[in-house]
Amino acid sequence: MEERKRRKPDRRVEKTKKSIHAAFVTLIQKKPYASITISELAEEADIDRRTFYLHYECIEDVAKEMQEVARNMIVRKMESRGDYQIDTFIDCISEVVGSKMNFYRAIFTEPSCARFLDDAVYSLKYCILQANKNSSLDETKKEYYAEYIASGIMGLYGYWFRQDCPAMDLTSLTQLAKSAMSESARMVT
DSSP: OOOOOOOOOOHHHHHHHHHHHHHHHHHHHHSOGGGOOHHHHHHHHTOOHHHHHHHOSSHHHHHHHHHHHHHHHHHHHHHHHTOOSHHHHHHHHHHHHHHTHHHHHHHHHOGGGHHHHHHHHHHHHHHHHHHTTTOSSOHHHHHHHHHHHHHHHHHHHHHHHHSSSOSSOHHHHHHHHHHHHHHHHHHHO
16 A cells, blocks of 8 residues: 655645735734634735635634644643643643733633634543543543633633733732642543
């Protein structure tokens, strides 16, 4: 069987997508996600609408791709550390959040971006369940505890972002999230 060669990504496509992503970040900071139009996004990205449609069908496709990029950044960070514990996951979330603070502030505070948060809760819940595979709790209780803990940690980030002038920096928030998680996780084991 013949092996397929992987094509190198086209740098023009990558550049265009980066431009679209940057435009999306700029616009999401200015207005609600649901009111961003393709025309506005194309104008902000300095491309025409036809170019947008070469890569995406709708604004939702851009949002989904950016969600996937964020998730993949966290996974790559965890893989590079070789550690899949919850503390590492929280550290990675904070690193990703810290790299694009204004974008994530918009994501955590804009109600129409709830799917980003749902994805983060789901990913964290998965890590919690993986880290507690040998728990003596029955599967149903384990699921509920993991959902509670994951939602709580994401809630901490959301609460932090909703404050005009947070009382703590991102590093302190990261430590608080890890501490809260470890206290709650003891209930699961």
